[in-house]
Amino acid sequence: MHLKGGNAMKTSISTLSINGDFADKLAAAASAGFSGIEIGEQDFLSHGGTAAEMGGMVRDHGLTIDLIVPVVDFEGMPEPLRRKAFDRMERRFDIMADLGTNLMLIGSTIHPDALGGVDRMAADFAQLAARAAARELRIGYEARAWGRHISDYRDAWEVVRRAAHPAVGLVLDSFHILARGLSPESIRAIPGDRIFHVQLADAPRIAMDLDYKSHHFRCLPGEGDLPLVDFLRAVAATGYTGSCSIETPNNGSRGGERATARDAHRALSYIADQAWRAESTGWLDQTAMPPRSRLEGVEFVEFTASPDETQTLGKLLQQLGFARVAQHVSKAVSLWRQTGINIVINSEQKGYAHSAYVMHGTSVCDIGLMVEDATATAVRARAFGANDFTQARGAGELAIPAVRGVGGSVLHFLDRKSELSTVWETEFRSLPPDPQARPVGLRRIDHVAQVMKQEELLTWTLLYTAVFEFGKAPVVNVADPGGIVDSRALQSDDGAVRFTLNGVDTHRTFAGRFVSDSYGSSVQHLAFSTDDILATAGRLAGNGFDSLPVPDGYYAEIEAEFDLASEFVAQLAAANLFYDEDGRGGSYLQLYSYPFGDGFFFEVIERRGGYDGYGARNAAYRTAAQKRFLSGREFTSMNSREDPPGGGWPALAGDESFSQAFISGGIRRYDRGLSGGPPLVFAAVKRTRVASLFGVLKSSAFRAFRFAGVAHLSRVLLLSGIGALWPYP
Numbered sequence: 001m002h003l004k005g006g007n008a009m010k011t012s013i014s015t016l017s018i019n020g021d022f023a024d025k026l027a028a029a030a031s032a033g034f035s036g037i038e039i040g041e042q043d044f045l046s047h048g049g050t051a052a053e054m055g056g057m058v059r060d061h062g063l064t065i066d067l068i069v070p071v072v073d074f075e076g077m078p079e080p081l082r083r084k085a086f087d088r089m090e091r092r093f094d095i096m097a098d099l100g101t102n103l104m105l106i107g108s109t110i111h112p113d114a115l116g117g118v119d120r121m122a123a124d125f126a127q128l129a130a131r132a133a134a135r136e137l138r139i140g141y142e143a144r145a146w147g148r149h150i151s152d153y154r155d156a157w158e159v160v161r162r163a164a165h166p167a168v169g170l171v172l173d174s175f176h177i178l179a180r181g182l183s184p185e186s187i188r189a190i191p192g193d194r195i196f197h198v199q200l201a202d203a204p205r206i207a208m209d210l211d212y213k214s215h216h217f218r219c220l221p222g223e224g225d226l227p228l229v230d231f232l233r234a235v236a237a238t239g240y241t242g243s244c245s246i247e248t249p250n251n252g253s254r255g256g257e258r259a260t261a262r263d264a265h266r267a268l269s270y271i272a273d274q275a276w277r278a279e280s281t282g283w284l285d286q287t288a289m290p291p292r293s294r295l296e297g298v299e300f301v302e303f304t305a306s307p308d309e310t311q312t313l314g315k316l317l318q319q320l321g322f323a324r325v326a327q328h329v330s331k332a333v334s335l336w337r338q339t340g341i342n343i344v345i346n347s348e349q350k351g352y353a354h355s356a357y358v359m360h361g362t363s364v365c366d367i368g369l370m371v372e373d374a375t376a377t378a379v380r381a382r383a384f385g386a387n388d389f390t391q392a393r394g395a396g397e398l399a400i401p402a403v404r405g406v407g408g409s410v411l412h413f414l415d416r417k418s419e420l421s422t423v424w425e426t427e428f429r430s431l432p433p434d435p436q437a438r439p440v441g442l443r444r445i446d447h448v449a450q451v452m453k454q455e456e457l458l459t460w461t462l463l464y465t466a467v468f469e470f471g472k473a474p475v476v477n478v479a480d481p482g483g484i485v486d487s488r489a490l491q492s493d494d495g496a497v498r499f500t501l502n503g504v505d506t507h508r509t510f511a512g513r514f515v516s517d518s519y520g521s522s523v524q525h526l527a528f529s530t531d532d533i534l535a536t537a538g539r540l541a542g543n544g545f546d547s548l549p550v551p552d553g554y555y556a557e558i559e560a561e562f563d564l565a566s567e568f569v570a571q572l573a574a575a576n577l578f579y580d581e582d583g584r585g586g587s588y589l590q591l592y593s594y595p596f597g598d599g600f601f602f603e604v605i606e607r608r609g610g611y612d613g614y615g616a617r618n619a620a621y622r623t624a625a626q627k628r629f630l631s632g633r634e635f636t637s638m639n640s641r642e643d644p645p646g647g648g649w650p651a652l653a654g655d656e657s658f659s660q661a662f663i664s665g666g667i668r669r670y671d672r673g674l675s676g677g678p679p680l681v682f683a684a685v686k687r688t689r690v691a692s693l694f695g696v697l698k699s700s701a702f703r704a705f706r707f708a709g710v711a712h713l714s715r716v717l718l719l720s721g722i723g724a725l726w727p728y729p
Helices: 024-032 041-047 051-060 083-099 118-134 154-163 174-178 184-189 211-214 227-236 257-278 309-318 349-360 375-382 419-427 454-467 510-517 534-542 555-561 566-574 616-631 649-654 656-674 690-698 700-708 712-724
Strands: 010-013 036-040 064-071 104-109 140-142 170-172 197-202 243-246 295-304 323-328 333-338 341-346 363-371 402-404 411-413 428-429 442-453 476-480 483-492 498-504 522-531 579-580 587-592 601-608
Touching: 010 064, 010 257, 024 036, 024 051, 024 257, 036 041, 036 051, 036 243, 041 051, 051 064, 051 083, 051 104, 064 083, 064 243, 064 649, 083 104, 083 118, 083 656, 104 197, 118 140, 118 154, 118 170, 140 197, 154 184, 170 174, 174 227, 184 227, 197 227, 197 587, 227 257, 243 257, 257 295, 257 454, 295 349, 295 442, 309 341, 309 579, 333 363, 341 363, 341 442, 349 363, 349 587, 363 498, 363 522, 375 402, 375 454, 419 428, 442 454, 442 601, 454 483, 454 498, 476 616, 522 534, 522 700, 534 587, 534 601, 555 566, 555 579, 579 616
Parallel strands: 010 036, 010 243, 036 064, 064 104, 104 140, 140 170, 170 197, 197 243, 295 341, 363 411, 442 498, 522 601
Antiparallel strands: 295 363, 323 333, 323 428, 333 341, 402 411, 442 522, 476 483, 483 498, 579 587, 587 601
């Protein structure tokens, strides 16, 4: 994941933005693709080594030190504080020389004794710049949004201009400019060679003290509401060619240091790409990267299942009005269809889908998106750090571009301008019409609901919005009897593709239980749209479909809240329909299937009057009903995964894809067990026999992990072997 182009900007990140010790921060920054770092005083305090040693560590990672930060309360001080401030700067110069960096940031003072006056401050900087130049060092001055006398970048530029020394220049921080509501347009008038450094941070548009907001609400570019594209365009117009840095204090809301650094580089790349497309200058050059992909629809959703569970899932699809219309030419893969909805069931006993089944049970393993240009979409996804996905193709199969998605699932990309548009005709053979098929009026997939750990929510939001033309709604706190689920909706402009991303941090919520019990499966439910949900509900009942009962008291509540006619409420109750309104004339009607497997379920919805939400007010009632159902029984046979007829488990011993799933899944379960999660019984092995364990030990996947030096792999495999013999449900 690197910015592209002959004159692409140099990227940097503040060590404040990454958790961990100094060495871990450097490794994370380098692996993410940054070329430099900003280093601060806290690094010296936490690391304990000398400045020269730390500088050597930075260079050993292939990084540069672009800036030392922050120094404050320098300019405009009365004596004797002024003399002490200059002495302090000299000591900083010594540290800079030892580190091997030549630029120091000075933030505008907030000292209560500081004196105002642009000329006084300019004189201080001119004198300091002369001292710095004698040591081949430079000074960058930044207007902090809460500065005592200087809080506007235009005033800071006037101080720099009057100092009139080439060793003093301006540092521009997007937060300090945009969070105050200042326009970035005046930046265009500043000579590019007088700007020494640029820092990027976003923030939500909420009114609060700017100092507090800076320390607690800064976020990565694209995650807040500040006009960062306009800011970067203005900087680029000056002719600036220096470094652009991420400067967001880490609040622990993401994963480890490497994940944080990857997200930071992805965010910087995304904003730079957006700015370049609006203001094509060499500094922002992104010519090697295709534009964001326009989404046309969800072409298919693929489930993985065992042969027995395929029958169970197929029966449910029949009740939902689907018909089995085609069979793969060479694989145990069937196509089910209703109007424009394509559902694929894969019961192959090898390959990726089978590995997904071993890990997660019956679950969604693949989503096919119809886009404008499939190849370009895959190129852009990889450029932003998505992991490529490939597997061996059978005779006659198409090479469909794909990347890994949430929870190790797959996203395939198709388009209508290439042979990919013929996938159903090329890879499947049609079956005779099913005389028992009874459509119920489902039109398309309204939305796909994905569940992930809380710390992954920002990561996937950023990746989806960087790759696709997705708009994003604010995060909604969805109520669940077991806690709160943070939910964010992403959708294309026309609503043809909608994803809801749900972040969970506890297994006590229904969504959290799904993530835990399915060992990281990503899609918890699919929502189908209909034009007349009352008619659809009647047809579903005629097909033998049982909808999730609505809790007692719900209908009296919505009748009073929305002033509904009693006859209409009676219709809703008879069909087990949930209801919501948006206050603008729009309404939303929903019904659900019972949960099956590890908690997956289907939803049927109707949107009326331009309603654009997802019925969040009903979530607490729905999850309570689902939990009551699950607590009253063991999970269905879709969660049993017993030996298939003929003793199929030993055959897995030579399946390389199974071995990879076994090892990677085992390590994740081992780590989760150490942190107080479920018992150390792994999805890939708790229903496996010892023959498969020996196959893993002989696999190239095991050898790769062994050579990579995973220290606790032996413990993982030992505990996995115990898990294979332990009949824990």
